[in-house]
Amino acid sequence: MYKCNEDRMKDKINTFSRFGATGNGGITRYSLSEEALQARAEFEKRMEKTGAIIEIDDVGNIYATLEGTDKNAKRIVMGSHADSVKNGGNYDGILGVISAMEVLETIAEQKIPHKHPITAMIWTNEEGSLYPPAMMCSGIVCNDYLPEDIKHNFEYDKMMNSVSIEDRTTTFGEALEKSGYKGNKSYRLSRENALCMFETHIEQGPILEEAGNEIGVVDCVLGMFNQRIKFYGQTVHAGTFPMNKRKDAFFAAAQAILYLHEEIDKLGIKDLVYTTGEVVCHPCVHTCVPDYFDFSFEARHEDAKELEKVLAVVKSCADKEWAGCRCETVPAWNRDTVYWDKKLVGYVEESAKELGVKYQYIHSGAGHDAQFVSYMIPTTMIFVQSKNGLSHCEEEYSDPKHCTDGATVMLNSVLKADVSE
Amino acid sequence: MYKCNEDRMKDKINTFSRFGATGNGGITRYSLSEEALQARAEFEKRMEKTGAIIEIDDVGNIYATLEGTDKNAKRIVMGSHADSVKNGGNYDGILGVISAMEVLETIAEQKIPHKHPITAMIWTNEEGSLYPPAMMCSGIVCNDYLPEDIKHNFEYDKMMNSVSIEDRTTTFGEALEKSGYKGNKSYRLSRENALCMFETHIEQGPILEEAGNEIGVVDCVLGMFNQRIKFYGQTVHAGTFPMNKRKDAFFAAAQAILYLHEEIDKLGIKDLVYTTGEVVCHPCVHTCVPDYFDFSFEARHEDAKELEKVLAVVKSCADKEWAGCRCETVPAWNRDTVYWDKKLVGYVEESAKELGVKYQYIHSGAGHDAQFVSYMIPTTMIFVQSKNGLSHCEEEYSDPKHCTDGATVMLNSVLKADVSE
16 A cells, blocks of 8 residues: 655654744644744645645635546545644644645655545634634635535625734734735635545544544544623722622623533533633723623534533523623534545545554544535545644644554545545 | 812813723723823823923823922922723823812912922823733832832833733833833932822722712722732643543632632621732633633732731632642732821811812722822822712713812812921
């Protein structure tokens, strides 16, 4: 079987780790930031060396394509994202881009025959760290095929012009124009030009490592819901206003956090995860009682019925008054569990077996661009073991051998897809 | 008795309310911001009209002085601040500046004879909203006289160059240079050039209104302590990391907030106020479990022994683990209860009585520039009734008649001080 090159993988991992390096082992590389543009330039430079043609669509997604023997055949696509969360690691997203690059480099170097054009790509703004929502540009590109309940989050104009994070000085649309990466809509990934997509990604959890497996054959992305829980109080001066008349929105939120943990844990739902990761406090000065506090709430599980029980607890927060404050729960977005294409999942499993690596079937708890693409064309994912299950942090790490094996599994899966049709 | 002019007061209140107007009835006017510079220019323009001489010291404090009959006499000073908190109101600080202006305008208009030079002033950066700490520039000017335990917060070089708020792009020193308000150190308020200081301020609490009094004769500023309570967890991906292995710093902080309220309320300390107004969450994105969370904690009371009991509860947080997270409590700064000069307090009471307004003795729960000045020269304050006790918010309001009466009380107190020495 054809194999990828570990030294070349290491070189790419090290090189990309420099773009946005925090100095503490991780990166902050917001989409379309200067650091992200460095990563894009590196991607283009290396892909052009393989002989690939570079195309950029109207939301900055980059496609590097090696022609196959059949000029009219649809593309087989591999890709992930090059942006990160704040103080994130060197593997989330970028490993999928590096693996796709490695597949093209291996094909070019070893002159591996293939009928279909094969494309390595970067999806713009997957994390949504600076420009929400997450998976913005795969959402926009696949919009026609998205289920109605998530579609409204990916309206093109809304995405381009919205400014919703306080310390941001520009919109996504403005940043895209400025970046020089606003390309042509006709280059978008579509049912007409693409046969299927593969995305390699780190697991971002501890399951593979604990089981002693290096590769995960992913079968689905877990369903989830997102809500925003908001508390409205009254700002008063910290030194002058009696305690018993206060309406402290931060105290209200703290009470609600404990209530949520208590009530949700009572449900006893196996494998449920839920997170309150983002907060807003106003006016957020030590001499003022906060008049507003909100936090994000998200929960993930394969079974929609279990998620409904959790949602009922979240919504019940709004029925109560917390420390004198009114509470409101606002739905952000949801997704049902998305199952991958069975044929492609089979190719991944066969390839892992042929390579002789230890692997297992696994769900994805995290959302990925592949999930939106799967509504449009057959799609699947390959997971690589994460050290200590850590991700979205600077300690994020995957063994270079495992990373290379992941790329080899993807290469051989792509070649199986190439001869299937 | 001499009286101030309500129409002129109203005009000043309305004019200054425009500098930094949020559009929702309040202002955001950070020290040395463009809006603050507009307020400073207005102050200078109006004070020059009275014939006052403008002087600016090396930290941007502005002094507008009307000469008296004795060129060698020390100044009688009135002042407060022109900066605000984020989304603050139109009275906190600026009313004291406007009242001081009104006193000079009344003296000039009515040609009121006086022996001592009389000075209206603006203290730079009282709120410390953008450049902590609060009361920075009175702290720097009065530094030699501050008690040792608070002195270290007001080191000149540290203040000038520190950058500790994340979304700030400049230091206080840089902003001061750029503003054009870096004057001469020799102009600083001092024991050598000043006899005493008066500061008029809104009450910022509900006590005067509830008692039906319009003026407060302030006798002290309550003692207080400030701490920062910090929680250290582990960032992991929200979708992939099992609940039972998480170390969620926000969940930890929420538990501690409830613990603090429960334990402190158990102490049953009458008239105690404590506040957790400022939070920091990292990385603060909805797809990550927070690895760091901290919040400010401050408590205020006249009796230092009661505050010690509260501090013991705060410190006990660090003895426990919260949701798997380590906790640390870091002292920020403290102050003992500061009592005003008894002679000056007497002048204020006599003036209120002569004017025939309803008044009462009152403590100040909030800190003010006057507090630091009082370590250096005799000082006191005059409070004006606040509507609904609201302050540090856009709803902040005081009746123009009460404001004018406050200015009249200050004018007559100044004149009493003028003839006393």
